Amino acid sequence: AQKVTQAQTEISVVEKEDVTLDCVYETRDTTYYLFWYKQPPSGELVFLIRRNSFDEQNEISGRYSWNFQKSTSSFNFTITASQVVDSAVYFCALSRDTGFQKLVFGTGTRLLVSP
Amino acid sequence: DAMVIQNPRYQVTQFGKPVTLSCSQTLNHNVMYWYQQKSSQAPKLLFHYYDKDFNNEADTPDNFQSRRPNTSFCFLDIRSPGLGDAAMYLCATSRDRQWSTDTQYFGPGTRLTVL
Numbered sequence: 001a002q003k004v005t006q007a008q009t010e011i012s013v014v015e016k017e018d019v020t021l022d023c024v025y026e027t028r029d030t031t032y033y034l035f036w037y038k039q040p041p042s043g044e045l046v047f048l049i050r051r052n053s054f055d056e057q058n059e060i061s062g063r064y065s066w067n068f069q070k071s072t073s074s075f076n077f078t079i080t081a082s083q084v085v086d087s088a089v090y091f092c093a094l095s096r097d098t099g100f101q102k103l104v105f106g107t108g109t110r111l112l113v114s115p
Numbered sequence: 116d117a118m119v120i121q122n123p124r125y126q127v128t129q130f131g132k133p134v135t136l137s138c139s140q141t142l143n144h145n146v147m148y149w150y151q152q153k154s155s156q157a158p159k160l161l162f163h164y165y166d167k168d169f170n171n172e173a174d175t176p177d178n179f180q181s182r183r184p185n186t187s188f189c190f191l192d193i194r195s196p197g198l199g200d201a202a203m204y205l206c207a208t209s210r211d212r213q214w215s216t217d218t219q220y221f222g223p224g225t226r227l228t229v230l
Contacts, residue, residue, distance in 0.1 A: 043203060043224040044119075045158070050218070091157060100165075100212040102172070103219070105157035 006106035021077040023092030031097035034075045040088040119222035127228045136191040138206030147189040150205040
Protein backbone atom coordinates (compact mmCIF):
# COMPACT_ATOMS: atom_id res chain seq x y z
CA ALA A 1 0.00 0.00 0.00
CA GLN A 2 1.09 3.52 -0.62
CA LYS A 3 1.05 6.20 2.03
CA VAL A 4 2.19 9.80 2.36
CA THR A 5 2.76 11.40 5.75
CA GLN A 6 3.01 15.11 6.35
CA ALA A 7 3.55 15.28 10.07
CA GLN A 8 3.45 19.07 10.26
CA THR A 9 -0.18 20.13 10.42
CA GLU A 10 0.50 23.85 10.55
CA ILE A 11 3.60 26.02 10.46
CA SER A 12 3.73 29.72 11.23
CA VAL A 13 6.66 31.85 10.19
CA VAL A 14 7.44 35.50 9.80
CA GLU A 15 8.14 36.88 6.36
CA LYS A 16 11.69 36.30 5.09
CA GLU A 17 12.20 33.24 7.23
CA ASP A 18 13.13 29.98 5.54
CA VAL A 19 10.74 27.10 6.09
CA THR A 20 10.88 23.37 5.30
CA LEU A 21 7.82 21.23 4.81
CA ASP A 22 8.38 17.55 5.45
CA CYS A 23 7.03 14.68 3.40
CA VAL A 24 7.66 11.01 4.12
CA TYR A 25 6.25 8.32 1.88
CA GLU A 26 5.80 4.56 1.87
CA THR A 27 5.70 2.38 -1.20
CA ARG A 28 6.86 -1.05 -2.26
CA ASP A 29 7.26 0.03 -5.86
CA THR A 30 10.68 0.58 -7.33
CA THR A 31 9.44 3.26 -9.68
CA TYR A 32 7.05 5.94 -8.65
CA TYR A 33 6.39 9.67 -8.85
CA LEU A 34 6.27 12.27 -6.15
CA PHE A 35 4.51 15.60 -6.37
CA TRP A 36 3.99 18.79 -4.46
CA TYR A 37 0.85 20.87 -4.83
CA LYS A 38 -0.04 24.24 -3.34
CA GLN A 39 -3.62 25.05 -2.34
CA PRO A 40 -4.05 28.79 -1.73
CA PRO A 41 -7.19 30.16 -0.04
CA SER A 42 -8.85 30.40 -3.45
CA GLY A 43 -9.11 26.61 -3.42
CA GLU A 44 -7.52 25.25 -6.57
CA LEU A 45 -4.53 22.96 -6.24
CA VAL A 46 -1.53 24.30 -8.11
CA PHE A 47 1.09 21.88 -9.37
CA LEU A 48 4.60 22.72 -8.15
CA ILE A 49 6.86 19.80 -9.00
CA ARG A 50 7.02 16.18 -10.13
CA ARG A 51 9.93 13.92 -9.27
CA ASN A 52 10.68 10.48 -10.70
CA SER A 53 12.01 7.93 -8.22
CA PHE A 54 15.13 7.44 -10.31
CA ASP A 55 16.04 11.09 -10.17
CA GLU A 56 17.46 11.98 -6.78
CA GLN A 57 18.90 15.29 -7.82
CA ASN A 58 17.71 18.17 -5.73
CA GLU A 59 15.86 20.86 -7.58
CA ILE A 60 15.71 24.59 -7.14
CA SER A 61 13.17 26.90 -8.68
CA GLY A 62 13.51 30.45 -7.51
CA ARG A 63 12.80 30.51 -3.79
CA TYR A 64 11.59 26.90 -3.84
CA SER A 65 13.80 23.88 -3.47
CA TRP A 66 13.15 20.20 -3.06
CA ASN A 67 15.27 17.55 -1.37
CA PHE A 68 14.55 13.97 -2.42
CA GLN A 69 16.21 11.21 -0.42
CA LYS A 70 15.25 7.64 -1.24
CA SER A 71 17.28 6.33 1.69
CA THR A 72 14.89 8.02 4.11
CA SER A 73 11.82 7.98 1.81
CA SER A 74 11.51 11.71 2.09
CA PHE A 75 10.73 14.48 -0.33
CA ASN A 76 11.01 17.73 1.58
CA PHE A 77 10.14 21.18 0.31
CA THR A 78 11.93 24.34 1.38
CA ILE A 79 10.80 27.90 0.80
CA THR A 80 13.59 30.42 1.16
CA ALA A 81 12.81 33.97 2.29
CA SER A 82 9.11 33.23 2.69
CA GLN A 83 6.51 35.76 1.62
CA VAL A 84 2.93 36.36 2.68
CA VAL A 85 1.78 35.04 -0.71
CA ASP A 86 3.28 31.67 0.21
CA SER A 87 0.52 31.20 2.78
CA ALA A 88 -1.38 28.13 1.66
CA VAL A 89 -1.87 24.46 2.32
CA TYR A 90 0.83 22.34 0.70
CA PHE A 91 0.20 18.75 -0.27
CA CYS A 92 2.72 16.07 -1.04
CA ALA A 93 1.48 13.22 -3.24
CA LEU A 94 2.68 9.88 -4.54
CA SER A 95 1.75 7.76 -7.53
CA ARG A 96 2.82 4.47 -8.99
CA ASP A 97 4.47 4.45 -12.37
CA THR A 98 2.60 1.62 -14.06
CA GLY A 99 -0.78 2.05 -15.65
CA PHE A 100 -3.19 4.51 -14.16
CA GLN A 101 -2.84 4.91 -10.45
CA LYS A 102 -4.46 7.66 -8.52
CA LEU A 103 -2.49 10.24 -6.66
CA VAL A 104 -2.20 9.44 -2.98
CA PHE A 105 -2.10 12.71 -1.09
CA GLY A 106 -0.77 13.49 2.32
CA THR A 107 -2.99 15.39 4.71
CA GLY A 108 -1.28 18.66 3.93
CA THR A 109 0.67 21.29 5.84
CA ARG A 110 -0.87 24.69 6.36
CA LEU A 111 1.77 27.40 6.08
CA LEU A 112 1.02 30.81 7.56
CA VAL A 113 3.44 33.58 6.71
CA SER A 114 2.88 36.77 8.62
CA PRO A 115 4.27 40.17 7.71
CA ASP B 116 -7.65 32.81 -18.43
CA ALA B 117 -9.26 30.10 -16.35
CA MET B 118 -8.61 26.65 -17.78
CA VAL B 119 -10.72 24.53 -15.43
CA ILE B 120 -13.93 26.22 -14.42
CA GLN B 121 -16.28 25.04 -11.74
CA ASN B 122 -19.78 26.29 -11.17
CA PRO B 123 -21.11 27.26 -8.82
CA ARG B 124 -18.32 28.11 -6.41
CA TYR B 125 -20.68 27.70 -3.47
CA GLN B 126 -23.71 25.43 -3.41
CA VAL B 127 -26.22 24.99 -0.62
CA THR B 128 -28.65 22.11 -0.75
CA GLN B 129 -31.02 20.41 1.60
CA PHE B 130 -30.61 16.97 3.05
CA GLY B 131 -31.76 14.47 0.44
CA LYS B 132 -32.24 16.99 -2.35
CA PRO B 133 -30.34 16.06 -5.52
CA VAL B 134 -27.60 18.44 -6.56
CA THR B 135 -25.39 18.74 -9.62
CA LEU B 136 -21.98 20.34 -9.75
CA SER B 137 -20.46 21.43 -13.02
CA CYS B 138 -16.94 21.46 -14.41
CA SER B 139 -15.72 22.67 -17.77
CA GLN B 140 -12.26 22.87 -19.28
CA THR B 141 -10.67 24.76 -22.14
CA LEU B 142 -7.59 22.56 -22.33
CA ASN B 143 -9.09 19.84 -24.52
CA HIS B 144 -7.76 17.26 -22.11
CA ASN B 145 -8.78 13.63 -22.34
CA VAL B 146 -9.09 12.99 -18.64
CA MET B 147 -11.36 14.65 -16.12
CA TYR B 148 -11.39 13.85 -12.40
CA TRP B 149 -13.64 14.56 -9.45
CA TYR B 150 -12.20 14.79 -5.96
CA GLN B 151 -13.91 15.26 -2.62
CA GLN B 152 -12.01 17.23 -0.01
CA LYS B 153 -13.41 17.47 3.48
CA SER B 154 -12.21 20.10 5.90
CA SER B 155 -8.53 19.76 6.76
CA GLN B 156 -8.24 16.52 4.81
CA ALA B 157 -6.49 15.42 1.67
CA PRO B 158 -8.38 15.34 -1.62
CA LYS B 159 -9.97 11.96 -2.24
CA LEU B 160 -10.53 10.75 -5.78
CA LEU B 161 -14.15 9.79 -6.45
CA PHE B 162 -13.89 8.83 -10.13
CA HIS B 163 -12.48 9.94 -13.43
CA TYR B 164 -13.30 9.86 -17.11
CA TYR B 165 -10.72 8.83 -19.64
CA ASP B 166 -12.38 10.19 -22.74
CA LYS B 167 -15.82 8.56 -22.48
CA ASP B 168 -14.65 5.71 -20.30
CA PHE B 169 -15.91 6.10 -16.73
CA ASN B 170 -13.64 4.84 -13.94
CA ASN B 171 -15.14 4.63 -10.49
CA GLU B 172 -13.07 4.28 -7.35
CA ALA B 173 -13.99 1.20 -5.36
CA ASP B 174 -14.92 3.13 -2.24
CA THR B 175 -17.01 5.83 -3.90
CA PRO B 176 -20.59 5.62 -2.62
CA ASP B 177 -23.36 4.89 -5.12
CA ASN B 178 -24.88 8.20 -4.14
CA PHE B 179 -22.27 9.87 -6.34
CA GLN B 180 -22.63 9.74 -10.10
CA SER B 181 -20.98 11.52 -12.97
CA ARG B 182 -21.68 12.42 -16.57
CA ARG B 183 -19.44 13.63 -19.32
CA PRO B 184 -21.54 14.68 -22.30
CA ASN B 185 -18.56 15.97 -24.27
CA THR B 186 -14.83 16.61 -23.92
CA SER B 187 -15.28 19.97 -22.27
CA PHE B 188 -17.86 19.27 -19.62
CA CYS B 189 -18.18 16.91 -16.70
CA PHE B 190 -20.89 16.83 -14.03
CA LEU B 191 -21.01 15.44 -10.54
CA ASP B 192 -24.45 14.35 -9.39
CA ILE B 193 -25.18 13.67 -5.76
CA ARG B 194 -28.49 11.85 -5.71
CA SER B 195 -29.40 12.21 -2.06
CA PRO B 196 -26.92 14.40 -0.21
CA GLY B 197 -26.31 13.64 3.42
CA LEU B 198 -24.71 15.85 6.02
CA GLY B 199 -21.51 13.87 5.57
CA ASP B 200 -21.30 14.94 1.93
CA ALA B 201 -20.61 18.53 2.84
CA ALA B 202 -17.18 19.19 1.39
CA MET B 203 -15.19 20.95 -1.28
CA TYR B 204 -15.50 19.19 -4.63
CA LEU B 205 -12.54 19.64 -6.92
CA CYS B 206 -12.49 18.97 -10.62
CA ALA B 207 -9.21 18.32 -12.37
CA THR B 208 -8.05 17.50 -15.89
CA SER B 209 -5.00 15.98 -17.48
CA ARG B 210 -4.01 15.41 -21.08
CA ASP B 211 -3.49 11.73 -20.45
CA ARG B 212 -2.78 9.47 -17.49
CA GLN B 213 0.97 9.09 -17.80
CA TRP B 214 2.45 10.51 -14.65
CA SER B 215 5.86 10.85 -16.28
CA THR B 216 4.57 13.65 -18.43
CA ASP B 217 1.04 14.56 -17.47
CA THR B 218 0.00 17.06 -14.87
CA GLN B 219 -3.39 17.44 -13.27
CA TYR B 220 -4.84 20.91 -13.52
CA PHE B 221 -7.39 21.73 -10.87
CA GLY B 222 -10.37 24.01 -10.80
CA PRO B 223 -11.12 26.30 -7.86
CA GLY B 224 -13.64 23.87 -6.41
CA THR B 225 -17.28 24.00 -5.37
CA ARG B 226 -17.96 24.16 -1.67
CA LEU B 227 -21.10 22.19 -0.91
CA THR B 228 -23.14 22.84 2.20
CA VAL B 229 -25.91 20.42 3.18
CA LEU B 230 -28.59 21.74 5.49
